[in-house]
Amino acid sequence: MVKVVLTSGTATQYTDGETEVTVAAKNVRQMVTALEAKYPGLGTEINQSMSVAIDGTILPDPFLEEVTEESEIFVLPKIGGG
């Protein structure tokens, strides 16, 4: 099981305000699928409008990255820049 921290309201609207959720996953692809199954809409939201940070590195297009029970996983809004 991996622990996923949802820091923003954009994500927690799908979890009834829950900011920490756990799902079974070995990589981001599985994690997003599992989140969608558990909280319908959340996986789609992550794919469309959010980034995932794993162990401090922000990934705008996460998919195949491995995650483990020790990983620090945060779901964030996408960041651009000027």
Next chain:
Amino acid sequence: MAKHHITTTINGEEAEYLCEPQETLLDVLRDEVGLTGTKEGCSSGDCGACSVMLDGRLVCSCLVLGVEAQGKTVETIEGMADGEVLHPLQQKFLEEAALQCGYCTPGVLIAAKALLDINNDPTETEVRYWLAGNLCRCTGYDKIIRAVMDTAADMRGA
């Protein structure tokens, strides 16, 4: 409306063009003469990107009619280097990174040269006020002002 036939001197060479009365010198230089080094930033005299010398005076070419150049001399950025040899200001701007995007650069160089031609020992304040009509949004002006001052110092030393 009949176009005016204008004969003028641009960067030391005689030039002729046809222009409509409402066309600005900036329009004419860019569209009729093909000298696109002079840039348009505002067309209202507020940014200085279109600076050229007209009969030895620094002007915004967007505030001069093309027809007014009849019989006058015009100097643009394309005439600043002497063939392969850059003007000391151009060289210093490269060495000191006094440009980022480079869009205001032709106007700044023309204006700076106009200053150094009449005053080779300007104070920082004099350079800043002289160039106040040349907007630069990239550099914060620091390196531009230094490059002009350093060129002046070189010219005095030479």
Next chain:
Amino acid sequence: MNEQPKKFKWVGTRTIRPDGVDKVTGRAMYGADLTLPGMLQGKVVRSPHAHAKIKSIDTSKAEALDGVKAVITADDMPQADPTPVAAGEAMINLRDLSDNVIARHKVLYEGQTVAAVAATTSDIADRAVALIEVEYEVLPHVIDVLAAMKDDAPVLHDDMFTGGVKPKPEVASNVANRVEFTLGDIEAGFAAADVVIEQDFTTEPVHQGYIEPHAVVADANPDGKVDIWCSSQGHFMVRTFVAGLLKIDMSKIKVTAAEIGGGFGGKTTVYLEPLAVLLSSKSGRPVRMVMSREEVFRASGPTSGAAMTIKMGATKDGKIVACDATLYMQAGAWPGSPVGPAAMTAFAPYDVDNVKVVGFDVVSNRQKVVAYRAPGAPISEYGVECVVDELASELGIDPLELRAKNAAKEGTQAAYGVKFGAIGMVETVAAAQATEHYKTPLGPNQGRGVASGFWFNIGGESCAGIRINEDGSVSLTEGSPDIGGSRASMAMMAAETLGVDYYKVKPSVVDTDATGYHFVTGGSRVTFATGMAVVKATNAAIDELRARAAKIWDVDVEGVVWEDGHAKPASSNVGDFDPMSVADLAAMANKTGGPISGHADINAKGAGPAFGTHICDVEVDPDTGHVTVLRYTAVQDVGRAIHPSYVEGQLQGGAAQGIGWALNEEYIYDENGKLENAGFLDYRVPVASDLPMIDTILIEIPNPTHPFGVRGVGEVPIIPPLAAVANAVAAATGVRFHALPMSPPAIVAKMAEKG
């Protein structure tokens, strides 16, 4: 000029940029500088109303005018789907983008495009614009962010329901989205605080203010191919949007990046490009479109204005224990203010356990905001850095000391979630404290302010190609438009990696047919991400060079090492061969397998976040309210300065833009929602005589994920100035200003109010 570390030959030196001579001699070709045979001039019909229904558009008179070759309205644009597309800056809804390019049923701001024409001359195009008759039904409008949130405010989109709240609202409103970030227990945090400061702040929208107006030349062929020449922060972004909006295969679109005359985020979207393509396709001729300065101000940019409440609590000994912020940010006519990053960055410079930030993305009848240098961060961090100063004063602690005490460091959990790696916040504060500037006494009516700033920086897609030419010189191709010297830093990194003379490497920013997808030149990413691609491509070329040497020497490739620009035997066991230079190997290339090259196509990860701390001295004329910036120092952790001059230039330029934001830049509307200052005369960007020299201190804490340690540097510098200036003005006058800009009338009014 001898500050480069010994281990580098080129990195850290001040080379001449490869595009420099073109740019000081007027040869460089920007967006408006291309002329094609038979080219037409395109112009735009814009809405005179802030909010109106389009009842009808009659183009017949314009079409009948001699010299007019094409007229288009929204009917000429394919209907766009409301699908979010990832390009340019974060996610953009294609339908909104389409409406912004050309209005379909309704205009949502003054200056929105409703039609466009192409004619043989500019003058005829202008007359055609005047002949297009648009019938409007004017609707009530709303400009201000707080007014737009009121229950009785005119609603811009009747299908927009606030996202991020549960349950989903039943009534449409101008609040597009709510975001929230929390860390720890905010109530417990404030309960533990000895001092709590809570203040409201506002900022006005400000324009990026690039000197080059938007410009494009489009040439649509009868066979469906489209060539676009334009000035943008990403020609691949232009391709993505044009393909999506006009439903053209990307392979048929070739976009060439003209030199770009500034962008600062403002050229990360399209305005004219789809119109020029449509006009070209309708007329069968190339079309050039160039915005006037007035159009730039009315219809492009700016960044959000905002209203916010910032609350911070600290213990007596100066430990910040709780931070709370509420941000209301203007998105313009469609959703998409940078409220997310504003919320995430607000308290990021500090190591605080309990944080809550709530943000709202609010639409109103003004043009759609677009990225501006660290989008959102200058706004939220302005309020926060003012409150940090107030805390310092309340606690009787030096403001830099308070920042040092609470600075985020490696391992700090940021409020937006992530734990920081190696970062330089502590170092920037320490360097600022150590400056002579910070210790210099001030005179009457003078004040000193400090502020810090944080920005994430980003990575993203970049590609690079290295080709070793027959003579050993090196051609470098990449696709990140060079907005401020990046060709130089790319060539320096290639030269350093390959071990050749920098001036033997010629970098080119090539068109969309000639390289792979690149994310925009934005997010302070190019030296980091495209630089990583360049180093990777160079290493691939080195591997190939080693392989060629191995063939020539008839040894295994493992037996060949690359050192100082030469292939050498790894040890004497390999054999006794003279080192071969790049030129030697290039001369033998045809006999050893053909041309030699290296390529890399990457999605760069691991951009290093960056911090800066600025010091500003001002003098305020108490009678006129005029603020003079006397002295300015910008300190920043830059990771590694590849070309220190251009890094310093980023700090200086960002500081100048921030000073303008703080003091004089703003959008002014009349009661009809019309912009009153659409020009450089009354939209007051700083001029040369407004500023002092801007001293810079570059701190180098290398980013471990980049081969040379690069962090993005372009955006952080615009963040601290707003509060640094505000804190200096507060120190000079004894009055805290809660609204930007602090223009002379605003200063006199506030001082009169305070007596």
Next chain:
Amino acid sequence: MSGMRYEAPNSVDEAVKLLADANGAARILAGGTDLLVQLRAGMIDPGVVVNIKNISETHGIAADGGAFCIGATVSGAEMGEDAALSAAWPGVVEGAELIGSTQIQGRATMAGNLCNASPAADSVPALIAAGATCTVVGPDGQREVSVADIPTGPGQNSLGNGEFVLNIKLPARPANASDAYLRMIPRTEMDIAIVGAAVNLVLDGDGTCTEACVVLGAVGPKTITVADAAAALVGSKVDEAALAAVAAAASAAATPIDDKRGTVAYRTKVAGVLASRAAAIAAERARS
């Protein structure tokens, strides 16, 4: 926009005829720095633009027994380069030199600034304070007019059909006389004045002010000549009390509006601040 004719007559008579024939549809090109902006912005669409720069009477600065005659096409830069004019009328010259950038200075003229009749025109308050006159030429010959009578309201002037300003004249002045012009702008350059204030004064041998004129710009539809401020100066040594009275009188006389550049309260206050500062500078110049 189009259909505009361009004429560059060589004589006053030709110019007058062109202007008169155009019947109000003509615009004069002197420096062109307002005209071209208005053309480009579509604010005006003249049938003919008459360039008066080829008319020799509009050229040069002539000094005659302490008086000066400044041609209508003389630029601010040319005025600044004239040492005698700058010494005698530093306030008039600084007003003209504050119009725009170095680039604008190479083109913009005082006569154009006057006839364009912006309430915020930088060169006008000092001209009026100086008691300047101008020569107006037209179909009925020429007339001498006080510059104060040229602007009649924002963008409006008193010139009749076919008329234009040929030159501006500054009178000879006694010893111990000087002037000053100050304006308030948000930046240090390139802005339109939010408030302008000109002071012209004459001191006697022991430093007592014998004559004064205080004129405000940008705080009303036209310039405002503040008689009470002048009265406060006359008879004084231009000391602190007198300067405070000048400030109070100037603020009291100002009738500004709220607009994008400033508020009523701000302009009213700053009118006083600048008037008193300009008076102090003028007095200092007159003493030295």
